[in-house]
Structures are given as structure tokens and as C-alpha cells.
Amino acid sequence: xxxxxxxxxxxxxxxxxxxxxxxxxxxxxxxxxxxxxxxxxxxxxxxxxxxxxxxxxxxxxxxxxxxxxxxxxxxxxxxxxxxxxxxxxxxxxxxxxxxxxxxxxxxxxxxxxxxxxxxxx
Amino acid sequence: xxxxxxxxxxxxxxxxxxxxxxxxxxxxxxxxxxxxxxxxxxxxxxxxxxxxxxxxxxxxxxxxxxxxxxxxxxxxxxxxxxxxxxxxxxxxxxxxxxxxxxxxxxxxxxxxxxxxxxxxxxxxxxxxxxxxxxxxxxxxxxxxxxxxxxxxxxxxxxxxxx
Numbered sequence: 001x002x003x004x005x006x007x008x009x010x011x012x013x014x015x016x017x018x019x020x021x022x023x024x025x026x027x028x029x030x031x032x033x034x035x036x037x038x039x040x041x042x043x044x045x046x047x048x049x050x051x052x053x054x055x056x057x058x059x060x061x062x063x064x065x066x067x068x069x070x071x072x073x074x075x076x077x078x079x080x081x082x083x084x085x086x087x088x089x090x091x092x093x094x095x096x097x098x099x100x101x102x103x104x105x106x107x108x109x110x111x112x113x114x115x116x117x118x119x120x121x
Numbered sequence: 122x123x124x125x126x127x128x129x130x131x132x133x134x135x136x137x138x139x140x141x142x143x144x145x146x147x148x149x150x151x152x153x154x155x156x157x158x159x160x161x162x163x164x165x166x167x168x169x170x171x172x173x174x175x176x177x178x179x180x181x182x183x184x185x186x187x188x189x190x191x192x193x194x195x196x197x198x199x200x201x202x203x204x205x206x207x208x209x210x211x212x213x214x215x216x217x218x219x220x221x222x223x224x225x226x227x228x229x230x231x232x233x234x235x236x237x238x239x240x241x242x243x244x245x246x247x248x249x250x251x252x253x254x255x256x257x258x259x260x261x262x263x264x265x266x267x268x269x270x271x272x273x274x275x276x277x278x279x280x281x282x283x
Contacts, residue, residue: 001270005224012231012262019255039246080193094249098241101195105245 027092030108033072038103047072047091047108061102072097072106129171130179137163137183138190145191155260158230158268160187164208165226165272170279173212180204195244199237206236222276226269231261 034044037057045051047070054064063077063084073089074097084099090108097106140159147157160183168176184204188197211229214220220228234257242250 001223002219002221004219005221005227008220008224008227009262009266012227012258016255016258016262019258023252023255036245036247081196095252096247096249098245098247098250100199100241100244101193103245105247105250107247107249 027095029070029091030093030095031110032108033067033090034105034107034109036105036107044109055102055104057102057104063099063102063104065097065106072108074099074106077102077104130175133163133167133179134182134186137179138186141183141187142191155257155264157264158233161207161226161229161233161268162272162275165211165222165229165268166275166279168211168215168225169222169272169276173215176212177208180208199240202240203233203236206239207233221269222273223266223269226272227262227265230265230268231258234258234261 030047032044032046035042035053035055037055042055045053045067047067050066050068052064052066052075054062056062061078063074063079065072065074071089071091074084074087077084077099079099079101081101084097084102084104087097090097090106093108093110095108098104137160140163144157144159163183164176164180167179181201181204184197184200188194188200192200207229210232211225214225214228234254238251238254238257242248
């Protein structure tokens, strides 16, 4: 191992931890979850109401998620890898659960307006 | 000479394929999407033992085979994006001579993740998926360093074989 390897390790780890801290300290609770299938938003649900909902896609693809105590969790899906089911539940603004095979995205929305976003707008 | 090379390709493709299969058996679910990158051991060995072109061919054939066997078209697309970006960065990192195999492997692992995140963002057109990247950077460093270290042991032992 060379000295440059060590520098590389430190730089990447510091970047990673810095970004994680930034995300953690700037997160805000959301109020809704938006459901997007194949880049089209099909529905949104308020987080303060507990429900179980199944998203039906093309060719029999489906994803079932639940809203419970303000948290959204994917509980089952038709995709082969089920990575979306193993992703942790979401509650804070712009957190996502993604099912890539079915192209389903659950995203928390409707938190306070992010200052960066309002500048961009 | 030519038949020797063909045999070597076959051997390494088979090895990479088996390693990819073993990897699917390892339950590794701290975060979905995290992988050890065992198959990169073979790509690294080819990169240092044979050359850039050979490493590319190997990586490409492995991804196509594994995609058809264990995955589907969409998982194959992610693997291709990750694998090809990772290969490019590893070739450049090796050429620069700034890093040992450990550093090259770390960059390979990290850029494999970056490639996949980029495709994911484009597929579902949601930039917030990038929030998965920080953790993938850190785990990429750990798995990349491990694979790079193992790779350097292998290359040392099989010198003269190629």
C-alpha cells in the first residue's frame, strides 16, 4: 500500500461521513408520500393516516407499501431482488424507497421548503 | 500462444462467474445494494496480469453471463454502467501510477457504485436517490481495499503464469 492509497481512503471516507452528517442535520419531517411509476407521479398520501396500498404496474408488476405512525415502508413486491422491501422506512423530506425493476419511487414530500430549492425556483 | 490466451480467458470468465454466484449466496444486507465485489478480484488480476483490454473483455462477458443467469435486463444495465465506469477509472488510476492495487481497487469499487447511482437517477428521474451515495462511498472503500489487498496477493503468486 502506498501513501497515496491512504490519502485516497481518508478523502473518500471524510467526504462520505461529511455528506451523511449534512443529510442528517438538514433533514425535516415530511407531510406526504408521493408515488411515482415510470417517471409519472400517480398518487400521493398523507403521512398522518395509516394505510396499506398496492401499486399496480404493467405486466402484473406490483409493490405494496404501508404508512404507519408517519413512516412509509415497502412491505412486499413482485420484483425479483426485493431490494425495495429491504430498504429502511422513510419519514423525512426527500427520503426515497426505490424499486428499480418496477421503476417505482416512493418519495417523502411536502416538508418545509428547502432554501436551496427556493433559490433554484 | 493464441490457444493459451483463449484457455486463460475461459478460466478467468468461469472464475468470475463462480465468484458472482458465491456473492449472491452471502447475506449482506446492512444496506440494500452493498456488495463485496468478489468478481472484481478476477478483473483486477486480469488488469495487472494481462492488460486493460483483457480486463474489459472479461468484465463485459461476466456481466452479460451473470445478467442472463441470475438477473434480468434491468439489473444487467446497472451492472454494465457500474462495471464499465469502474473499469475505465481503474485503468486510468493504474496508468497514473499514483496508487497501489489497493488504491486502484478502492477507486474501482467506489466508481462502480457511482455508475449505478447515475443510472438509477436517470431511470426514475429522481435526484434524491443520490442520498444513498455517501454510505456506498464508505462501504466501497472498505470492500475495495479488501479486494485490492487480496488481488495483490494473487498477482504476486501467479507472476509468470500469463
